[in-house]
Amino acid sequence: xxxxxxxxxxxxxxxxxxxxxxxxxxxxxxxxxxxxxxxxxxxxxxxxxxxxxxxxxxxxxxxxxxxxxxxxxxxxxxxxxxxxxxxxxxxxxxxxxxxxxxxxxxxxxxxxxxxxxxxxxxxxxxxxxxxxxxxxxxxxxxxxxxxxxxxxxxxxxxxxxxxxxxxxxxxxxxxxxxxxxxxxxxxxxxxxxxxxxxxxxxxxxxxxxxxxxxxxxxxxxxxxxxxxxxxxxxxxxxxxxxxxxxxxxxx
Amino acid sequence: xxxxxxxxxxxxxxxxxxxxxxxxxxxxxxxxxxxxxxxxxxxxxxxxxxxxxxxxxxxxxxxxxxxxxxxxxxxxxxxxxxxxxxxxxxxxxxxxxxxxxxxxxxxxxxxxxxxxxxxxxxxxxxxxxxxxxxxxxxxxxxxxxxxxxxxxxxxxxxxxxxxxxxxxxxxxxxxxxxxxxxxxxxxxxxxxxxxxxxxxxxxxxxxxxxxxxxxxxxxxxxxxxxxxxxxxxxxxxxxxxxxxxxxxxxxxxxxxxxxxxxxxxxxxxxxxxxxxxxxxxxxxxxxxxxxxxxxxxxxxxxxxxxxxxxxxxxxxxxxxxxxxxxxxxxxxxxxxxxxxxxxxxxxxxxxxxxxxxxxxxxxxxxxxxxxxxxxxxxxxxxxxxxxxxxxxxxxxxxxxxxxxxxxxxxxxxxxxxxxxxxxxxxxxxxxxxxxxxxxxxxxxxxxxxxxxxxxxxxx
Ligand SMILES: Cc1cc2nc3c(=O)[nH]c(=O)nc-3n(C[C@H](O)[C@H](O)[C@H](O)COP(=O)(O)OP(=O)(O)OC[C@H]3O[C@@H](n4cnc5c(N)ncnc54)[C@H](O)[C@@H]3O)c2cc1C
Ligand SMILES: NC(=O)c1ccc[n+]([C@@H]2O[C@H](COP(=O)([O-])OP(=O)(O)OC[C@H]3O[C@@H](n4cnc5c(N)ncnc54)[C@H](OP(=O)(O)O)[C@@H]3O)[C@@H](O)[C@H]2O)c1
Numbered sequence: 001x002x003x004x005x006x007x008x009x010x011x012x013x014x015x016x017x018x019x020x021x022x023x024x025x026x027x028x029x030x031x032x033x034x035x036x037x038x039x040x041x042x043x044x045x046x047x048x049x050x051x052x053x054x055x056x057x058x059x060x061x062x063x064x065x066x067x068x069x070x071x072x073x074x075x076x077x078x079x080x081x082x083x084x085x086x087x088x089x090x091x092x093x094x095x096x097x098x099x100x101x102x103x104x105x106x107x108x109x110x111x112x113x114x115x116x117x118x119x120x121x122x123x124x125x126x127x128x129x130x131x132x133x134x135x136x137x138x139x140x141x142x143x144x145x146x147x148x149x150x151x152x153x154x155x156x157x158x159x160x161x162x163x164x165x166x167x168x169x170x171x172x173x174x175x176x177x178x179x180x181x182x183x184x185x186x187x188x189x190x191x192x193x194x195x196x197x198x199x200x201x202x203x204x205x206x207x208x209x210x211x212x213x214x215x216x217x218x219x220x221x222x223x224x225x226x227x228x229x230x231x232x233x234x235x236x237x238x239x240x241x242x243x244x245x246x247x248x249x250x251x
Numbered sequence: 252x253x254x255x256x257x258x259x260x261x262x263x264x265x266x267x268x269x270x271x272x273x274x275x276x277x278x279x280x281x282x283x284x285x286x287x288x289x290x291x292x293x294x295x296x297x298x299x300x301x302x303x304x305x306x307x308x309x310x311x312x313x314x315x316x317x318x319x320x321x322x323x324x325x326x327x328x329x330x331x332x333x334x335x336x337x338x339x340x341x342x343x344x345x346x347x348x349x350x351x352x353x354x355x356x357x358x359x360x361x362x363x364x365x366x367x368x369x370x371x372x373x374x375x376x377x378x379x380x381x382x383x384x385x386x387x388x389x390x391x392x393x394x395x396x397x398x399x400x401x402x403x404x405x406x407x408x409x410x411x412x413x414x415x416x417x418x419x420x421x422x423x424x425x426x427x428x429x430x431x432x433x434x435x436x437x438x439x440x441x442x443x444x445x446x447x448x449x450x451x452x453x454x455x456x457x458x459x460x461x462x463x464x465x466x467x468x469x470x471x472x473x474x475x476x477x478x479x480x481x482x483x484x485x486x487x488x489x490x491x492x493x494x495x496x497x498x499x500x501x502x503x504x505x506x507x508x509x510x511x512x513x514x515x516x517x518x519x520x521x522x523x524x525x526x527x528x529x530x531x532x533x534x535x536x537x538x539x540x541x542x543x544x545x546x547x548x549x550x551x552x553x554x555x556x557x558x559x560x561x562x563x564x565x566x567x568x569x570x571x572x573x574x575x576x577x578x579x580x581x582x583x584x585x586x587x588x589x590x591x592x593x594x595x596x597x598x599x600x601x602x603x604x605x606x607x608x609x610x611x612x613x614x615x616x617x618x619x620x621x622x623x624x625x626x627x628x629x630x631x632x633x634x635x636x637x638x639x640x641x642x643x644x645x646x647x648x649x650x651x652x653x654x655x656x657x658x659x660x661x662x663x664x665x666x667x668x669x670x671x672x673x674x675x676x677x678x679x680x681x682x683x684x685x686x687x688x689x690x691x692x693x694x695x696x697x698x699x700x701x702x703x704x705x706x707x708x709x710x
Contacts, residue, residue, distance in 0.1 A: 001703050001706045001707035002707075005273075005641060031647065031648075032673070085706065134318040135264065135278055135318030136275075136318070177277070179264070179275055179277030179317060179318075220579055221579075
């Protein structure tokens with residue numbers, strides 16, 4: 001169960017090797033989290049991630065999970081929920097893709113959309129239903145500011161996050177009053193391997209800061225959070241910039 | 252027999268919280284209006300079980316049961332029998348202490364233990380084995396309970412008395428509803444001549460002064476409590492206003508009140524508005540309020556006549572005052588440390604002061620002898636209770652540190668107020684926890700009775 005401050009005792013991360021996901025897990029383990037399920041594509045990285053959380057005292061299980069294999073989500077995730085209550089699910093999987101290549105190779109673009117959008121829709125619905133049955137829990141979904149207004153530089157990724165973001169906003173309302181809390185997280189540029197090699201955008205942040213913002217959002221039971229918080233205002237401005245001007249922005 | 256509540260998935264789940272309005276979870280709320288309906292609800296509950304709920308005055312998650320059933324006991328509200336000669340009442344568990352006062356005061360009887368609010372049920376009073384300002388003399392509520400009608404998780408109803416089934420009785424006393432659903436109880440009452448109180452008030456300059464005063468002459472009063480200003484620092488640390496008193500005898504009443512000496516007239520203001528801005532209770536406003544409270548109290552005043560409701564339940568005049576803490580809700584931290592652990596108390600009070608928790612008047616009380624309840628909170632010593640907004644940054648870790656201080660001093664926190672304790676600390680605070688677990692599995696092999704608190708703390 002979560003405590004009065006929204007700190008979960010058990011955590012399921014979808015995208016078990018995600019740097020943001022693991023930073024969040026590390027932070028929550030120092031609070032109340034004792035049990036962690038890391039769901040992801042089986043790899044040495046996944047086992048190493050599990051080991052790193054064990055070393056700080058968590059009981060960690062790894063679960064084979066592929067966002068693209070939506071047909072298996074119900075069974076795979078159902079098994080996790082059958083083990084006991086999950087107080088928080090963090091949906092952390094996602095791919096950035098390669099905009100230039102993906103524009104040339106539609107199947108590659110489709111894959112980005114499938115991981116980030118359809119895969120996330122499927123996993124979110126399965127988890128939301130399970131949380132509803134247990135009558136409590138938070139579903140925290142990593143969206144992105146990239147979904148706020150599609151940019152020339154990464155609109156394939158951006159559009160997939162836009163879809164996911166809209167989906168989560170609706171899901172949050174659908175879950176209102178059900179004891180299930182849905183929180184959409186909109187980070188800006190986070191320095192992780194996903195963005196390695198890319199020039200850092202203004203207001204760039206770290207996985208640790210995203211983790212801290214998530215902990216705060218849980219305590220406040222927020223529905224949408226921005227990381228860093230200043231992005232809320234910045235993006236409100238950017239959203240309404242005239243198109244010719246927006247096109248010329250260096251971001 | 253018509254069943255006014257739907258069992259099974261058809262009944263809609265609603266979101267439930269405790270008085271602190273933190274950590275909501277959803278459950279099917281069933282409101283049995285007969286023992287048979289309560290029995291059916293427990294026997295037919297699904298895998299996520301059932302828990303009894305009274306008036307929801309426990310601050311945390313004790314009367315919540317995510318995904319399962321919550322039995323709202325206020326539908327069982329009959330007073331079955333009053334023995335006005337010997338001072339005994341037999342009533343359903345859903346009867347509130349407010350109702351008992353209304354009915355019993357005119358007959359010259361009062362509840363044996365009264366908490367800071369009248370809006371608790373007899374079931375809740377037993378479930379938390381509540382204490383009042385008279386703990387130093389009268390112990391906690393269950394000391395005055397002769398028998399309970401208990402519906403255990405196996406679906407059986409048993410008449411449990413401290414003589415015939417001491418284990419089940421004293422596990423139920425303070426057992427936070429986890430041994431089963433109390434359907435009815437027989438409670439011993441206290442005779443009173445009037446509905447007024449005679450009250451002595453004095454100010455204590457600091458914590459040591461306060462403890463000295465409480466130690467010196469608490470025994471001369473039936474009721475005693477101190478409001479302590481935790482925002483005061485330095486030499487003023489722990490300054491407090493002590494109020495102590497007893498039921499006024501008939502001859503203490505002025506003529507105009509003697510005509511109807513037992514009239515019960517609590518005042519009541521309109522409820523707090525539903526939407527209040529967060530952050531209303533900052534350090535500044537709370538600090539000013541506490542300052543005002545301290546200064547307005549007489550330095551020393553003896554024998555003042557006060558209405559019973561203003562003496563016992565000043566907050567009940569403002570219904571739903573818990574909303575002033577805004578959407579984030581609040582937590583109450585209440586702990587006790589034994590006599591001889593005064594240094595731990597001083598340390599904790601100093602820490603709270605230097606942390607500048609925006610806490611309204613906190614309450615300090617000296618407990619008397621403990622009762623045998625396995626998970627009952629009171630032990631002889633010092634108890635301090637304070638309210639804090641849940642969104643205060645760093646609060647979670649700070650309270651964890653206080654837990655460690657409390658546990659190291661052999662003390663404990665009160666489960667009826669708790670919404671955040673660590674499971675591993677619980678066992679250190681409540682040494683009979685294992686016995687309690689064993690007893691639960693004996694009377695409830697299916698695990699039908701459970702709550703959010705039980706899940707969170709692994710009770
Ligand atoms: C303003 C305020 C002041 C307070 N002052 C004090 C005080 O001075 N001293 C003190 O001790 N407490 C105090 N409390 C706490 C309160 O007395 C307890 O939490 C009490 O248990 C609340 O009773 P309730 O009927 O609201 O029960 P709930 O809050 O609904 O439930 C509390 C617990 O009792 C169990 N329970 C309820 N009914 C039954 C039943 N029929 N059978 C079995 N279990 C049941 C529940 O499962 C739960 O574990 C105060 C609370 C408030 C809000
Ligand atoms: N970094 C940023 O700047 C930034 C900004 C805003 C939002 N976000 C979002 O935050 C989330 C986490 O990002 P991150 O920075 O932590 O990136 P990351 O470390 O690269 O993590 C991405 C995760 O997605 C998993 N994944 C990819 N495809 C998958 C599939 N088909 N099935 C299951 N898992 C799959 C990866 O698992 P494998 O190990 O198996 O590849 C990895 O665990 C992503 O949704 C991302 O879009 C990131």
